[in-house]
Amino acid sequence: MAHADVDNDDVRLMALHRYITNLCESGEQDPIALQKAGLAHLHRLDQLVQSGRSDSRDIEL
Numbered sequence: 001m002a003h004a005d006v007d008n009d010d011v012r013l014m015a016l017h018r019y020i021t022n023l024c025e026s027g028e029q030d031p032i033a034l035q036k037a038g039l040a041h042l043h044r045l046d047q048l049v050q051s052g053r054s055d056s057r058d059i060e061l
Contacts, residue, residue, distance in 0.1 A: 012042065012045050015041075015045060016038055016041055016042060016045075019037070019038070019041050020034055020037070020038055023037055
């Protein structure tokens with residue numbers, strides 16, 4: 001899935017990578033579960049930005 005306004009150095013992409021890596025390191029290996037968790041994580045990040053509670057540059061990695 002491609003998102004037109006996400007560059008390779010976008011903090012959302014970095015945060016997603018770290019989140020998925022942490023899930024894998026904690027033992028999650030099911031690709032479907034990882035995909036769903038990743039999509040849910042991106043949705044939460046977008047909600048934070050849209051609600052004004054966070055700027056995408058301020059998302060903690």
